[in-house]
């Protein structure tokens with residue numbers, strides 16, 4: 001089977017445990033205002049490669065990733081879920097730890113059976129909970145969050161290891177009450193191994209210019225250290241004190 005590949009990184013250190021080979025797949029149905037990879041959106045772009053070609057490439061780095069593994073990211077990698085399952089199946093047979101970095105937006109009752117198959121060969125899910133409020137989630141990403149929260153519950157019900165990630169975007173996803181609601185939701189899950197706060201950054205702005213697109217958050221600065229620390233206290237540490 002062939003997948004559409006956006007890019008590869010042979011020495012990733014921020015997308016799961018240990019040193020990881022990170023495979024970025026092409027295509028995404030979301031349109032996050034802060035997206036730093038707009039070139040990953042087009043489902044018809046990218047380079048086609050077979051799962052065997054990917055496995056051969058990954059195994060070149062076997063000694064580096066022996067305490068890490070592979071992470072498949074995007075775009076939204078689960079647009080190509082059959083390809084992800086095939087790559088993971090082959091790599092797991094070779095003893096490689098597997099993780100997927102997903103928005104969870106494609107999970108529903110119809111796609112659930114194929115997610116059951118994925119979970120048999122996926123050791124860890126990096127799940128981005130971009131906003132706990134569905135309307136605000138839609139403003140931020142163009143999709144509502146109900147399916148994503150259902151996916152989080154599905155993973156919890158199946159005791160599947162998860163790292164939750166939240167991108168902190170000033171004025172969009174840093175409201176303290178929303179962060180507390182996010183924390184409260186995470187507390188209902190019993191499978192969360194780690195929670196990460198990812199500060200918004202502007203590294204993708206030039207890609208918009210190169211693609212002739214308007215950058216939706218033009219002029220928005222990354223969050224302050226204080227704001228990141230506050231979000232960390234609330235979402236990661238579960239601090240409940242309200243600051244007025």
Ligand code: SF4
Nearest residue numbers: 028030031032035075
């Ligand atoms: S889910 Fe990821 S790739 Fe897709 S628009 Fe959002 S940030 Fe970009």
